[in-house]
Amino acid sequence: xxxxxxxxxxxxxxxxxxxxxxxxxxxxxxxxxxxxxxxxxxxxxxxxxxxxxxxxxxxxxxxxxxxxxxxxxxxxxxxxxxxxxxxxxxxxxxxxxxxxxxxxxxxxxxxxxxxxxxxxxxxxxxxxxxxxxxxxxxxxxxxxxxxxxxxxxxxxxxxxxxxxxxxxxxxxxxxxxxxxxxxxxxxxxxxxxxxxxxxxxxxxxxxxxxxxxxxxxxxxxxxxxxxxxxxxxxxxxxxxxxxxxxxxxxxxxxxxxxxxxxxxxxxxxxxxxxxxxxxxxxxxxxxxxxxxxxxxxxxxxxxxxxxxxxxxxxxxxxxxxxxxxxxxxxxxxxxxxxxxxxxxxxxxxxxxxxxxxxxxxxxxxxxxxxxxxxxxxxxxxxxxxxxxxxxxxxxxxxxxxxxxxxxxxxxxxxxxxxxxxxxxxxxxxxxxxxxxxxxxxxxxxxxxxxxxxxxx
Amino acid sequence: xxxxxxxxxxxxxxxxxxxxxxxxxxxxxxxxxxxxxxxxxxxxxxxxxxxxxxxxxxxxxxxxxxxxxxxxxxxxxxxxxxxxxxxxxxxxxxxxxxxxxxxxxxxxxxxxxxxxxxxxxxxxxxxxxxxxxxxxxxxxxxxxxxxxxxxxxxxxxxxxxxxxxxxxxxxxxxxxxxxxxxxxxxxxxxxxxxxxxxxxxxxxxxxxxxxxxxxxxxxxxxxxxxxxxxxxxxxxxxxxxxxxxxxxxxxxxxxxxxxxxxxxxxxxxxxxxxxxxxxxxxxxxxxxxxxxxxxxxxxxxxxxxxxxxxxxxxxxxxxxxxxxxxxxxxxxxxxxxxxxxxxxxxxxxxxxxxxxxxxxxxxxxxxxxxxxxxxxxxxxxxxxxxxxxxxxxxxxxxxxxxxxxxxxxxxxxxxxxxxxxxxxxxxxxxxxxxxxxxxxxxxxxxxxxxxxxxxx
Numbered sequence: 001x002x003x004x005x006x007x008x009x010x011x012x013x014x015x016x017x018x019x020x021x022x023x024x025x026x027x028x029x030x031x032x033x034x035x036x037x038x039x040x041x042x043x044x045x046x047x048x049x050x051x052x053x054x055x056x057x058x059x060x061x062x063x064x065x066x067x068x069x070x071x072x073x074x075x076x077x078x079x080x081x082x083x084x085x086x087x088x089x090x091x092x093x094x095x096x097x098x099x100x101x102x103x104x105x106x107x108x109x110x111x112x113x114x115x116x117x118x119x120x121x122x123x124x125x126x127x128x129x130x131x132x133x134x135x136x137x138x139x140x141x142x143x144x145x146x147x148x149x150x151x152x153x154x155x156x157x158x159x160x161x162x163x164x165x166x167x168x169x170x171x172x173x174x175x176x177x178x179x180x181x182x183x184x185x186x187x188x189x190x191x192x193x194x195x196x197x198x199x200x201x202x203x204x205x206x207x208x209x210x211x212x213x214x215x216x217x218x219x220x221x222x223x224x225x226x227x228x229x230x231x232x233x234x235x236x237x238x239x240x241x242x243x244x245x246x247x248x249x250x251x252x253x254x255x256x257x258x259x260x261x262x263x264x265x266x267x268x269x270x271x272x273x274x275x276x277x278x279x280x281x282x283x284x285x286x287x288x289x290x291x292x293x294x295x296x297x298x299x300x301x302x303x304x305x306x307x308x309x310x311x312x313x314x315x316x317x318x319x320x321x322x323x324x325x326x327x328x329x330x331x332x333x334x335x336x337x338x339x340x341x342x343x344x345x346x347x348x349x350x351x352x353x354x355x356x357x358x359x360x361x362x363x364x365x366x367x368x369x370x371x372x373x374x375x376x377x378x379x380x381x382x383x384x385x386x387x388x389x390x391x392x393x394x395x396x397x398x399x400x401x402x403x404x405x406x407x408x409x410x411x412x413x414x415x416x417x418x419x420x421x422x423x424x425x426x427x428x429x430x431x432x433x434x435x436x437x438x439x440x441x442x443x444x445x446x447x448x449x450x451x452x453x454x455x456x
Numbered sequence: 457x458x459x460x461x462x463x464x465x466x467x468x469x470x471x472x473x474x475x476x477x478x479x480x481x482x483x484x485x486x487x488x489x490x491x492x493x494x495x496x497x498x499x500x501x502x503x504x505x506x507x508x509x510x511x512x513x514x515x516x517x518x519x520x521x522x523x524x525x526x527x528x529x530x531x532x533x534x535x536x537x538x539x540x541x542x543x544x545x546x547x548x549x550x551x552x553x554x555x556x557x558x559x560x561x562x563x564x565x566x567x568x569x570x571x572x573x574x575x576x577x578x579x580x581x582x583x584x585x586x587x588x589x590x591x592x593x594x595x596x597x598x599x600x601x602x603x604x605x606x607x608x609x610x611x612x613x614x615x616x617x618x619x620x621x622x623x624x625x626x627x628x629x630x631x632x633x634x635x636x637x638x639x640x641x642x643x644x645x646x647x648x649x650x651x652x653x654x655x656x657x658x659x660x661x662x663x664x665x666x667x668x669x670x671x672x673x674x675x676x677x678x679x680x681x682x683x684x685x686x687x688x689x690x691x692x693x694x695x696x697x698x699x700x701x702x703x704x705x706x707x708x709x710x711x712x713x714x715x716x717x718x719x720x721x722x723x724x725x726x727x728x729x730x731x732x733x734x735x736x737x738x739x740x741x742x743x744x745x746x747x748x749x750x751x752x753x754x755x756x757x758x759x760x761x762x763x764x765x766x767x768x769x770x771x772x773x774x775x776x777x778x779x780x781x782x783x784x785x786x787x788x789x790x791x792x793x794x795x796x797x798x799x800x801x802x803x804x805x806x807x808x809x810x811x812x813x814x815x816x817x818x819x820x821x822x823x824x825x826x827x828x829x830x831x832x833x834x835x836x837x838x839x840x841x842x843x844x845x846x847x848x849x850x851x852x853x854x855x856x857x858x859x860x861x862x863x864x865x866x867x868x869x870x871x872x873x874x875x876x877x878x879x880x881x882x883x884x885x886x887x888x889x890x891x892x893x894x895x896x897x898x899x900x901x902x903x904x905x906x907x908x909x910x911x912x
Contacts, residue, residue: 264720272798284824323779342728368740
C-alpha cells in the first residue's frame with residue numbers, strides 16, 4: 001500500500017459517506033455531497049458501486065444530471081450497455097438526449113440495432129436526427145469524434161450580442177472559448193476566441209474583430225491529422241466543415257488527448273505484436289486469446305526457419321560448432337531490424353517521411369546505417385570468436401554473416417513499413433516480432449549459405 | 457508529391473510573398489501579412505528562412521512581437537541557441553522577458569552558464585527572479601513545465617472585478633479560462649472557470665460562486681502524473697502549489713499534450729531498443745551512434761547464448777536435427793516475452809498495477825496465460841514435427857521445451873518491468889530486444905538441457 005497516494009484515503013472516505021447517505025435514503029445529503037464532486041469523480045463513484053446502489057442513483061438524479069456523469073465514464077464498451085440496461089428505457093433515452101452528441105455516438109456504436117432504434121425513437125426528433133447523421137461517419141475520422149454542441153453567431157452581430165449568446169449557451173455547449181462565425185449562407189467565415197472577445201470590448205461588429213483565417217478540417221479527415229493540427233496550433237477546439245464550408249461540428253482538445261493516447265497505445269501494442277491490450281482485470285484465457293493469434297502466426301512463420309535450416313542439415317552435421325552462433329546472428333540482426341522499424345513507423349506517424357523523395361532518402365540512410373553497424377558488430381564478433389575459440393575462419397564467417405544480416409535487417413525494417421504505408425496499410429502492423437521472425441529466416445539463410453559455400 | 461496536402465501550395469505562396477516584401481524592404485506590407493498568420497505559421501516561416509532574412513525580421517518586429525513567434529517554434533534544442541546568437545543581446549533579452557516563463561526556461565536549459573547569466577542580467581529583476589526559481593525544478597516534474605502567467609484574484613472580490621482583471625490580463629496570461637482564487641494568506645482556496653464566471657452574472661462575491669474543491673499538484677510531482685490528472689478531469693489548466701498551499705504556477709493543456717507525446721515516444725523507442733529517436737534529417741553515422749550502444753550490449757549478451765550452446769556441443773554433434781528447432785523455440789518464447797513486457801509496461805504507466813496486490817495478481821495471471829499459450833503452441837509444434845519429420849520423440853521434446861520457454865518468457869516479461877518499477881527504475885528500460893535476448897538464453901538452456909537429459 002506504500003505507493004498509494006494520500007488522496008486515495010480522502011476519496012475512499014467520500015465514497016463511503018455517499019453510500020451511507022444512499023443506505024439511509026437521505027436524498028438531500030447525498031445530492032449535496034455528490035454535486036461537490038467533479039464529473040470525473042462522480043463517474044468514478046457511479047462506476048464502482050453495486051447495481052442496487054446505482055438503482056438508487058437513477059432515482060436520486062435527473063436524466064440531465066446523470067448525463068454529466070455518464071459522459072465522464074472511462075469504462076469498457078460492454079459496460080456502457082450493461083449500465084444502460086439497468087435503467088428504465090425512457091430514463092435512459094432522456095439521459096442520452098442530454099449528453100454531448102459525440103459521447104452519445106460512442107455509446108451507440110456499442111448497442112445493437114434494436115436498442116439503438118428504440119432509444120432514437122424515444123429521443124426528441126432534432127437530437128435523434130443529429131445523432132443519426134453523426135453515426136454515418138467512418139471510425140477514426142474527424143466526423144466520428146466531433147460534437148455538434150458549439151457556439152456560433154452571424155458575422156453581422158456585435159460583441160455584446162455574442163456575450164449574451166455565450167451566457168445562454170454556457171451550460172450546454174461543449175466549449176464556449178471559441179465562437180464560430182457564419183455568413184448569411186451559413187458558411188464558416190471566421191472564429192473569435194472568448195479571450196479576444198473580452199479584449200475587443202462591447203458593441204463592436206464581430207466581423208471587424210474576428211479571425212478570418214480559420215483553420216478547419218473536413219469530416220472525412222483522419223483523426224491523426226486532426227490531432228497533429230491541434231498539437232501544432234495549440235487550439236482548444238477545431239471546426240469541422242463540409243465541401244460547402246458549412247460548419248458540421250467541432251472537435252475539442254480533450255477528445256484529441258484521447259486520440260493521441262489511442263494512437264500511441266496502438267503503435268506500442270503493434271510493435272510488441274499484440275492486437276489489443278488486455279486489461280489487467282481480465283483473466284488468463286482472455287489475455288491468451290488476445291496474444292495467441294500473433295504468436296501462432298509467427299510460429300508458422302518460424303517453421304519456415306526450421307524447414308530452411310533442415311536444408312542445411314548436412315552442413316550442420318559436418319560442422320556442429322556452426323549451430324552455436326545461429327541465435328547470436330539472428331538475434332543481433334533481429335534487434336537492428338526492430339530498431340529500424342521503430343524509426344520508420346515513428347517517422348511516418350510524425351510525417352517526417354511524407355513524400356517519395358524523403359522516403360528514398362530514408363532508405364538510403366538506413367542502408368548506410370546498417371552497413372556501419374554491421375561492420376562494427378562483425379569486427380567485434382570475429383574478434384571474440386577468434387580469441388575464445390581460436391577459430392579465425394569460423395569467426396570471419398560469423399562476422400561476414402552478421403554484417404550482411406544486419407544490413408538486410410535494417411533495410412527490411414524500414415522498407416516494409418514504407419511499403420505498407422504506400423499501399424495504404426497502417427505501417428505499425430509490421431510488428432517487432434514479425435520483423436524479428438522474418439530476419440531469423442534471412443540471417444540463417446545468409447549464415448548457413450555462406451558456410452556451405454566456403455567451408456564445406 | 458501526390459500525398460502532399462492542398463494547403464501546402466497556399467502556404468508556399470504566402471511564404472514567397474512575405475520574402476518578397478522583405479526583399480523590397482516593405483515593412484508595412486510584411487507586417488500586415490505576417491500578423492494575419494497564426495503564431496505557429498509565423499514560427500514555421502521564421503524557422504525556414506535564411507539567416508539574412510531573419511536579420512530583417514529582427515529589425516521589423518519588436519522583441520514583444522517576436523516573443524510570440526519564438527515560443528511557437530518546434531525546433532531542435534541547438535537551433536534555439538543558434539537563433540538567439542543571431543540577435544543583438546539586448547534585443548534577445550527583451551524578447552525572452554516577454555515570453556511565457558515556461559518557454560523561457562526550456563530555452564535557458566540549452567544555454568551555457570555564461571549566456572544565461574548575461575540574459576538574466578539584462579532582463580528586468582522580477583522576470584529574472586521568476587525564471588531563476590523555475591530553473592531549480594528537476595526535469596520531468598510539474599515545476600519544470602509550469603508557467604507563472606496565470607490570473608488570480610482574492611476570494612472577497614466580485615465577479616465584475618474578476619472580469620475587469622481578465623480583460624487586463626488577457627493579452628499576456630497563458631490562459632484566462634480559469635481564474636485561481638486566493639485568501640488573504642495568498643493560499644489557493646478555489647478556482648472558477650470563465651464559463652462559470654459568465655454564467656454567475658455581475659456583482660456576485662467570488663467566494664460564493666467559486667469551486668472550493670480545487671484539484672492541484674505539487675511542484676515535485678512527476679509530469680506523467682500531471683498528465684493523467686488532466687486526462688481524467690479534462691482540465692484546460694492545473695494549478696501547482698507548494699506545501700503551504702501557495703500557488704506557484706499553472707500547467708496548461710498544450711504543454712500536457714507535449715508531455716503525453718514525449719512519454720509515448722519514450723516508451724515506444726525503449727520497446728524497440730533505441731535510446732533516442734534519430735531525426736530523419738540526421739546522417740547514418742548519427743543514426744548508428746544512437747542505436748549501436750544497445751546493439752553491442754545485446755551482442756555481448758548474445759555471446760552468452762553462444763557460450764551456453766557450446767556446452768552442448770556434444771549433444772548437437774550427436775543429434776544434428778536438434779539445431780533446426782532452436783530458432784523456432786527461442787523466437788516463439790521471445791515473442792511471448794515481448795508481448796508480456798508490453799502489457800506490463802503499459803499497465804504500470806496507466807497505474808492499473810499500482811499496488812503490491814495488483815502486481816502479484818498480474819504475475820499470477822501472466823503465469824497462467826503463459827501456461828495456456830505454451831500448451832497450445834506445444835501441441836501445434838509437436839504435431840507439425842511429427843507429421844513433417846516423422847519424429848515423435850523430437851517433436852515432443854520440441855513441444856515440451858517450447859511450452860516451458862513460453863511460460864518462463866511470459867513470466868520474465870512481466871516480472872522484470874515490475875521489479876524495475878519496484879527499485880525505482882523506469883520499467884520501459886527493459887526493452888523488447890533485451891527481453892528477447894534474455895529469453896534466447898533460457899529457452900536454449902531448457903531445450904538443449906532436456907535433449908541432453910532425455911535423448912542422449
